[in-house]
Amino acid sequence: MYLRQRVKVLLEQAVSELKIEEHWPADLTVIPDVEHPASPEHGDYSTNLAMKLAKPLRQSPRAIAEKLKAKLESQGKDLWDGVEVAGPGFVNLHLNPAVLAAEVGRVRQGGEAYGQDTWGQGRKLLLEFVSANPTGPLNIVSARAASVGDALARILRSQGVAVDTEYYINDAGNQALLLGESLAARWKQSQGREASLPEEGYQGEYITDLAQEIARENTEAINRMLAGPGPDADLLAFFKNKGVEKIVGWHKLALADFGVTFTRWFHEIDLVMPPQGSGIQPVETVVAQLKDLGFLYEKDQATWFRSTDFKDDKDRVLIKNDGTKTYLTTDIAYHVYKFARGYTELIDIWGPDHHGYIARMQAAMLALKHPGDAFHVLIAQQVNLLENGAPVAMSKRAGVFITMADLIKDVGRDVARFFFLMRSTDAHLDFDLDLARKHTDENPVFYVQYAHARICSILAKAREEQWTVPAPGNGPALFEPMVPEELAVVRSLTAFPEIVEAAARNLEPHTVAFYLRDLATEFHRFYTLCRVLDPEARERSQARLALIDAIRIVLRNGLDLLGISAPEKM
RNA sequence: GCGCCCAUAGCUCAAUUGGAUAGAGCGUCUGACUUCGGAUCAGAAGGCUGGGGGUUCAACUCCCUCUGGGCGCACCA
Structure with missing residues (x-):
């Protein structure tokens, strides 16, 4: 159990005991928010629980906070360096440095598994992305969608979610x-x-x-x-x-x-003419279902779906007056088939020109009795390529554009991925080609990779010079008191599982990229101020070897979640 | 005209989903190792979070409104 989870459990225990002792209502349900305060003076963790309870309990938040404080102090005695009530009713928790030091061992014991979790187990999710028309080379937005989709798949899997990825080939329209x-x-x-x-x-x-x-x-x-x-x-x-x-x-x-693979490439044509024994329901079946459910009507020799029953702007044509089906019709059938294969959750990543399409697809899923939250669309927003400070003119119609393959060849896989993952998915992105081409300190991806390579280099030197690197888990704890730079970096390490969990829950891979840059900063700062290998202080050196090894593990695990390499030399 | 997204430091973007003093990178200016990788580090300057109103202990975050951008609004995909 990761550190914050332990804190949460303690908090929940405190509440359930107080419920009895203080005669709080038994049906009182609160989910404690345990967060990292912005300011270190406010502790390692802090909770706003008392403020949330103030209203239902009709007591002052600070009074409630005092009770929580007393409980926490007695229960988690060995965890805390101090518990305090602050501000309008925050309870601030200062961890014992020895507890933090022990986390280094936990990271190293976890190794590749550090950051993984199991809360996502039982979810079966299909992630569809890119799915570009097979009418020309993949463009830059597809590259962005590929980066985001692949990273999301990795992040979700790390939390126990069973994720399959799929590419839909529009070959029937x-x-x-x-x-x-x-x-x-x-x-x-x-x-x-x-x-x-x-x-x-x-x-x-x-x-x-x-x-x-x-x-x-x-x-x-x-x-x-x-x-x-x-x-x-x-x-x-x-x-x-x-x-x-x-x-x-x-x-x-x-x-x-680009390092992106799919569990399955699905052909639209298979919904129009299902292959023998495939078990795929032809698209007509879905139309019939919608008809039976009463959501279809005829107008102007066409068949319409009453999507306005589910908050769409207007009703949509499923079968045109020439008897052929619209794109939507087959796409509905496709999504029905996804559910039919046992997926309980669908996520699609679409391009910016499709956001008007979300409402009608959601309407269809709702009409077919799939829960509203089982189908989710992320929009990979538009990408502007910049060169010499000016946008690169592109016209797909005229066939003048930089393709995904061009981009990767130009700037490299790692750079392209990191740039795409440095922005939240639904925000427009300016891709600075000049910056991306630079192999210098200005390029953020190298900053993170450099931290990793630097650590590997120190570890190599330590091996060369016959330093004993303490075994994971039972090596010497960091000596106390740790210097501020060590404490800061250890705190960052303990935050990693929380960052990954949040990235998975909120479908926001960019937060992992930001985290890695921050962790790299913490390391570089530590490195500048603290010598790792110091013959004058052998014990401290061993502790620091363990520390940088833990940083190495987290950097590598984090980069891996983004599909970016963690080089040992650069 | 209607709908969705966006507006945060000079530029590009964050902000733990309603938390405490809004943070980074780049750019600008000033500094730092005779030693583990200078693709590094420290410091400074830079803000009425587009404007106005509201909701509450608390708003960049939620609601209303206005302004300025982007994208949709097909019996195309």
Whole structure:
């Protein structure tokens, strides 16, 4: 049990005892907030419990705080250096430095598992992200979504949540058709035949290149089609299928280069025509369900879903008057299929242009009786690439843009990931390419990695010089009193599990990135002021070796949660 | 016009989800090791948290309103 959890338990015990002794109402339920005060004078932990109880108990917060203080003092005697009531009714808890020192051993004993927890066990979650149309290379927003999704998966898993990740390939709709038409047109043009790109077709140069590539690899098949009964239709379908396959291949490659893998790549087409034995309910089933539930109606020869029953702005068409289904229809079926596979929670990460889409999908999930909190959408906001202080102009339509693969090649995997994870997901992000390219102290990712490498270097030197590094768990405790820099860094170490837990609960991976930067700062400060290997003070040196080893572990574990490497040398 | 997101130091962003004196990085200025990695550290300057009103012990955080930005508002995806 991590430190704060122990404090919470003590607090809960105190309340339940006071309930009896003070005749507090038995049905009194409070969840104690135990937090780190902003100011160190206010202790290691502090709770606002007394203020929260003031109203239901009709007593002054300070009086309640005094009672809590007395209880805590007697119960956790060996934990505290002091307990005090402060301000309007805070109870501030100062930890005994020996307790803090012991945490170093706990970190080292935990090793890779330090920071992991089990409260998420029993949750079965499907995280869907990127899911870009297979009509062109992945863009920068996809890179951001990939960073966030992958980090979230790692963070949630570390808390015991069973997470699968999935990529949805939109290969059954208009966009895929347009891709096929664009490819076919470009190929025909290359053959000197009359053809023009469709109105909304894809114009990028990669289309022309891809068309050539497909033609080159499939000359026989194409010749057969040309000689067949319906060459145009055959060619369209052929180029569509081959094009999607190729582009999905690009996506897989770019993501693999980025260190992002998915449990499953799911094809939209499988909902339209479920493969034999797949157990997938075709999209019509969902339409029928919604109809049975009374949420559908006919208007203007189309079938509408009354999503306004669930707070959507307007009702949505599911089946168009030409008989085909909208994107939403298949997407609803997809999400139903996610639930059908036993996932109790769905999280989707969407691009900024889809936020208007959230309400209708939530409406559908509610209509189909899935609890409102079982489906959650995160928006990965827009990314502006900056170069020489000015935005990099990009136009997807014209095919002029920097792809995810370009970016990774340019700045590297670790830098790209860290930059994306330095911002909260739903905030716009300015990505400074010049800064990202710099391998200097200005680049924040190196600051954190450098701390790790520096520690590894000291540990290597210690081995070289035959220092004994105390074994995890039973090494000498840090001597007392610890200097302020040591105390500060140990406090940061004890906060790590709390940070990861909060990041998982709130789906905010960026807090881990901020934490790591702060921890690196604490270490660098400690390093500057405190010599680790000092022949004049062997015992203290051993304690400090244990300390930096604990820091190393937390830095590595934290970087790992973000999918970023922890180099031993730089 | 309607809906959602955003507005915090010169710039880019945090703020433990309603907690105590709003914090970092970059930039600017001033400093620091003869020794474990200077990709480092210390200090200074910098703020009416866009404006106004409200809710309460407590508001950057919640509610209302105004201003200024972004994005949506398809029988596209």
